[in-house]
Amino acid sequence: MTTLLTVLGIVLFALGLLISIAWHELGHLSTAKLFGIRVPQYMVGFGPTVWSRKKGETEYGFKAIPAGGYIRMIGMFPPGKDGRIEARSTSPWRSMIEDAREASFEELQPGDEDRLFYTRKPWKRVIVMFAGPFMNLILAAVVFFGSSMILGYETQTTKVGGVQKCVIEQSPKGKQREQCATTDPVSPAHAAGLLKGDKIVAFNGQPVEDWNTLSDRIRDTIGPATLTVERAGKQLDLHPTLIENKVLKKDEDGKVVQPLTTVKAGYLGFQSQTEVLPLTFGQSVDRMTDLMQSGVQSVIALPGKIPDLWDAAFGDGERKQDSPVGVVGAARISGEIMAVEAPPERILSMMLSVLVMFNISLFLFNMLPLLPLDGGHIAGALWESIRRHTARLFKRPDPGPFDVAKLMPVAYVVAGVFVCFTLLVLVADVVNPVKIT
Incomplete structure (x- = not known):
């Protein structure tokens, strides 16, 4: 029975993960369509496509690896200075830039010239990129307030x-x-x-x-x-x-x-x-604020936790309770929660707490001003707005759109660091997991 409950907890977490990802991408999709940007694809997951269906101009579907999701918008980056979409160079860094630029235009169709992402005003691009993380924050708030005020909070x-x-x-x-x-x-x-x-x-x-x-x-x-x-x-x-x-x-x-x-x-x-007691709206606001502050502090403290995480994964170090956990670790914790001997409402409250913290983490992580995260695109749009307003103030020529594609080499480095960190957390979650029991 314990094994069955553990598996059920893992399955429920996976379902919550998929809902959170789909909800995040829905924020990007809805605002992009609102501002007239063409979106060829809306996908939950990565890798081979498991199921898809085209409705209108967008293909909706699920992919085999439920570790994220994406929407593809045309014209994410502006064309080169010569006005061409493609440019070739022997430099590997330049190739990264132009490959990214080419990919953002690969599905360009006649009539799409005024439906490109980069042609939208900076504030619209900020809204499109912020909408994804913001949807996670909304989901976290709705689930938390409903759970704390109805089921109660420990x-x-x-x-x-x-x-x-x-x-x-x-x-x-x-x-x-x-x-x-x-x-x-x-x-x-x-x-x-x-x-x-x-x-x-x-x-x-x-x-x-x-x-x-x-x-x-x-x-x-x-x-x-x-x-x-x-x-x-x-x-x-x-x-x-x-x-x-x-x-x-x-x-x-x-x-x-x-x-x-x-x-x-x-x-x-x-x-x-400790008892699970319903909270008032004011108490729920205070708790939610505390969770956000704790989340911010955890993100800031991540680099300092890498040595302990390494020792826990590859040495004989202790896996601390506040150690970072990944998808595998969170799924394992969810399985343990389902197997705990406690009243059903308390188990449900704990399961929802995992979903809340996961969505808060998605919000904060994606708001980091680094490409390829949403926060990196937001930072690029804000920088473009500052440049254009400054030029207008000093009566200088419009500098044009900020070419975020030039930052792609940095994006690859950042992505590499994130992949390495994710693998480190994965190993630690497997060989030396955080446990609640």
């Missing part, structure tokens, strides 16, 4: 999930000893009689309704305190004496600061219980 509560028997300093590496030593002092929570299942409703006479508030008050207190808890339908007061201990540093939002750092603070000694 949230730390003031309910006690477990009580530490002794005081153990938190390690800056995020790990602690699991067994108490004879020299470890008894934890204040255990000494005061706090039990698993208790719900803390007040701290020193002040009501507490959420975990962050309770955590802040505990950290700010060293010495005698009064805990008011609900137990078996009744309220009772407990009187622990909080001590100073090394704990993980948190930010203003109550999240553990990265990289992990310890600080000295008041310590009680219990674990809060």
Whole structure:
């Protein structure tokens, strides 16, 4: 049964992946057609075509390798200075440029002269290229808000999930000893009689309704305190004496600061219980904002994670929980989620969270101002707009469209780096995967 559920999770992730890719390309397709650009092809996947059908002037279809997708627009790059579509050169770099230029015109038909991508105003080209990633952001937002407000979101509560028997300093590496030593002092929570299942409703006479508030008050207190808890339908007061201990540093939002750092603070000694609770619209906005910020930080931190990823893939290094994962890793995680013993609504919530993070990653990754990514074309259009406005301001001749094709050698280098990184992540996902169980 576990194997069947794991396979089901992988299949559901693959389906979500295909939907996300198709949705992304639909953004490009719809805006391109809106601005009169001819689009010969709309494809989900790469490699040999599995199925296709032509409707109007566009061929729609699926390809064998579901690792991406594309639409083909005619005239992605302007012709050379001599006005010709093709130009030949013995230079390999020049050949790259002209091959890309030729490919963008290979399906040119009579009457298409005013339907070329490069002839559209820069702001229209920005919209066409931005529409793809933006569709991923929209999908992520819709799925997240629906999931968090209907199914709920895993949230730390003031309910006690477990009580530490002794005081153990938190390690800056995020790990602690699991067994108490004879020299470890008894934890204040255990000494005061706090039990698993208790719900803390007040701290020193002040009501507490959420975990962050309770955590802040505990950290700010060293010495005698009064805990008011609900137990078996009744309220009772407990009187622990909080001590100073090394704990993980948190930010203003109550999240553990990265990289992990310890600080000295008041310590009680219990674990809060997490529950899936529906969020309000405002809380969902805050959570979505946090996810976006976390995604941006992850993209920025990617280069610094390559050494650890290499050690995890080809050495004996530990695969960290925040390590980058690829399609194979995400599919494996989805399979593990489906096999977890948990209520169906919680499993569904976790599966949708994977889909949300995948689409946020697609949005952020594609917005990088590098060819061949969408962000590279956006940067080229913006640069052209700046050049033309500057020329108009100083009454100089119009410099014409910016020839993005000249950046194709750079695009090949960038694509090569991305391919190498993808292969590294793939190996790590296979030999040393990130696990949730």
